[in-house]
Amino acid sequence: MAFDPAAETAHYIDSLGPEALQKAASYTTASHWLLLGGLIVAAIVTWIIVRSGLLERVSAKVQNRAWALRTGLTCLTYFIVSAVISLPWSIYQDYYFEKSYGRTSQPFADFLLQNVIGIALSSFLGGLFFLGVYALIRRAGKSWWLWSGGLAAFAAAATILLSPILIEPIFNAYKPVPEGPVRTALLMMADEAGIPHDRVLMFDGSRQSNNFTANVSGVFGSARIAISDVAMKQASLDEVKAVTGHEIGHYVLGHVWRSVLVIIFIAMLGFFLADRVFNRVAALFGSKAKVGDPEGLPILLLIVSVLGIFAQPVINGVTRMGESEADAYSLRTVNLPDALAAALVKTAEYRYPRPSALQEAIFYSHPSVEKRVRRAMEWKAQQLQKAGTR
Template identity: 25%
Template structure:
């Protein structure tokens, strides 16, 4: 039975992959709606023929890799359970040391290492793709270093969560999901607080903006928005990518507005001021805090569903999955798989909310700067340097896009420009 379930799972993954290949490469029509042709949102007006071709090629392959990556994780965890690897990891942990306190860290290490190695080829393909299309400038050793940092950070995080999770399961088999959620609230806030000052610097170097004249202009905008900012930070992303970005991270006194140095190198001061006003819009409208609240609410519902689904799966397929009880550490791959599935299923909702917030930030930025030309050209440059699709297929927009497509963003800026030109 286990072998048959494994075959069905692999077959389902293959059929799923073929569907998205057909959808992205055959079905989805990249043609721009005729009413947008010739406008500033039309990529043909600001990209040359080669850039247009590369953008379509790169986006299709990148989108396919996105839709394959998460279900591949589900398949890996499912096969780990079916073929008894989770049971083997537990046995190796128990045979390695006598102290019970060390069994969970050792088991977690083997599970994490196996999953890391299993998904590494797809991660390398994604890295290689970005190198081929000149998005990434990162060397292989640097990329591998980041992958290893990811591995150890994830391992350290789960090393805190997993022992607590299974202790709660043993203490309260019916309410562990609620107690875990309660504990996750301060943990989430703590992680977001330390991210800008401890986690992010593990990957890149951050320092105050070196262009002091530009910093003065940005701080003047911040003062106008009643934001108590003292510094704007830049990060040396040019060693890794040609793409551009700016963002707000952290909460409370550790919140930071960050500019990639690629953005500083490729955009004018007016364009950068629009982007900074956009980030200030997030701060003024407290999008970070709304995002935290939404995440915590979804995680409460998600943990409850995880509890119900784990109990159902063990009761129905416990023998095939080599799990006798949910509170057995061998059920951890099942926990990972269900959590990942629920996150994927909820992404359309979370992305929709994020796109709404980004639209609000765009509106705030253009009202503050009143420079639609700088705003439009900055979005055009972001599209060119990231080889982004201006008008992505519907499923890509729903599952991938945390920002509105550039077609929507540039069109709204054009509407603003026309409206205020006639006033």
């Protein structure tokens, strides 16, 4: 009987069983509603902070100090206070919701501790970034949005470069992949892609999440490939090879730079539109702040987050393209279509494999597992055909 990619694909997806598929569908849909919930929470937090006049008071307390100190302090206060007010929501979204679907086994205390560290870190970095934005508004005037888009790209590139060295080790332990056939295979693949051996790592992803993942992070000297211990435990040697082939694809094809370009474009557009509507939104919240006042940061960020939701389909479209290319790279170089399909099916537990076209276009950062498995099976069919005609 001839090899039928469609039937093979259906077989892979159905192997999850109706119950797991149903659970994945409900998890995926619920997590999309959480995006809307997050936006409503952001609006409420904005309202509370603006109406309380907190930022004006902080700024007034240090009004005789240098502009940079006043602005930086106001921004920092906003980030910390808004994170603290939204903490119950993030506990629900990032902990109880994940837990209710069995996606995490992290003890609550550990989650909370890491969350607090995350808040401190992001408040500091966010404060620093917006200090830069307000400096640009001061210096560049009307064209601030253009410069701020550039600043966003710079911040993104710096984060990408430094995150594997400074940020990721705070939350997870990275260590060399232990000796054995997996390590041997991974190092051979790393050699082909020109990645040094000490940059092929495994990390305790199981600390936060039961998701089957691997990732490439960093650039230049900081670039590295890391596989979660969850993937290491659940995957066969061939599956690890196929997944690593995908990750090396991202690295070799320079997808991270494409993301930086998208960030420049989206940030410029976002800041431009925010500039146009700022006064009207501020009035809605009863604030007299102008776009260049750090006291107006809650308003500015709310506008940017609402716009960000609308930009999501564009961003997702670009990342889906990269994911397809990385799959194709894995098939081309590692040529293990069945192992890739089997590994992909394991990620379907937290990304429903059969979304509607609309759902996929709007919300999916990866093409649906069904599509990806189908492409792997079509590749396999091609290979079989080639072997047959030889």
